[in-house]
Amino acid sequence: NAGVTQTPKFQVLKTGQSMTLQCAQDMNHNSMYWYRQDPGMGLRLIYYSASEGTTDKGEVPNGYNVSRLNKREFSLRLESAAPSQTSVYFCASSAFLTGTNTGELFFGEGSRLTVL
Amino acid sequence: GENVEQHPSTLSVQEGDSAVIKCTYSDSASNYFPWYKQELGKRPQLIIDIRSNVGEKKDQRIAVTLNKTAKHFSLHITETQPEDSAVYFCASGGSNYKLTFGKGTLLTVNP
Numbered sequence: 001n002a003g004v005t006q007t008p009k010f011q012v013l014k015t016g017q018s019m020t021l022q023c024a025q026d027m028n029h030n031s032m033y034w035y036r037q038d039p040g041m042g043l044r045l046i047y048y049s050a051s052e053g054t055t056d057k058g059e060v061p062n063g064y065n066v067s068r069l070n071k072r073e074f075s076l077r078l079e080s081a082a083p084s085q086t087s088v089y090f091c092a093s094s095a096f097l098t099g100t101n102t103g104e105l106f107f108g109e110g111s112r113l114t115v116l
Numbered sequence: 117g118e119n120v121e122q123h124p125s126t127l128s129v130q131e132g133d134s135a136v137i138k139c140t141y142s143d144s145a146s147n148y149f150p151w152y153k154q155e156l157g158k159r160p161q162l163i164i165d166i167r168s169n170v171g172e173k174k175d176q177r178i179a180v181t182l183n184k185t186a187k188h189f190s191l192h193i194t195e196t197q198p199e200d201s202a203v204y205f206c207a208s209g210g211s212n213y214k215l216t217f218g219k220g221t222l223l224t225v226n227p
Contacts, residue, residue, distance in 0.1 A: 048214050105162065
């Protein structure tokens with residue numbers, strides 16, 4: 001029972017390079033999320049997918065794209081990396097809850113990305 | 117969109133003392149308020165949550181209170197222990213499938 005698995009754990013990019021962060025969950029959750037964490041800024045939502053087949057922008061979507069490949073997988077792509085995208089990225093998933101549509105978020109271990 | 121303010125940003129207490137972290141939110145439609153704990157280098161993990169139809173919830177040494185009228189909620193940790201040292205995040209959510217997080221409180225429990 002792996003929970004939420006994201007890869008890679010560490011990555012160094014040069015400005016302008018592209019990369020994709022992969023995320024998979026094995027808890028049969030409907031909703032999946034990508035957050036970034038920067039010192040003093042908390043967790044900020046980049047994109048989310050409420051259910052398979054849908055994706056929506058969060059607070060800080062600029063410079064990112066996502067794909068909900070199937071119910072298990074949700075990837076985050078940086079098309080042209082910038083130093084401002086240096087951060088720790090967390091994927092998370094949650095089940096629906098009646099009345100709130102949000103429930104406990106289960107996070108992956110995080111991916112530390114450095115853009116030079 | 118929703119805005120969540122969290123205070124204080126850092127908190128230092130002596131072992132055995134109580135710690136209180138406060139959050140305010142802006143969206144009156146929010147109805148779910150979880151708290152996450154993140155130890156250094158680890159992923160955030162849920163420690164307690166409360167829904168809008170409840171004013172208080174307790175789980176051993178931790179408790180959360182909610183005042184919907186004033187749009188604020190608080191985390192209370194009693195009898196703090198060194199292993200309580202971590203960053204704590206409050207969050208607010210509703211019917212739009214997403215949570216908005218506060219900026220976090222670094223709690224240090226000194227032995």
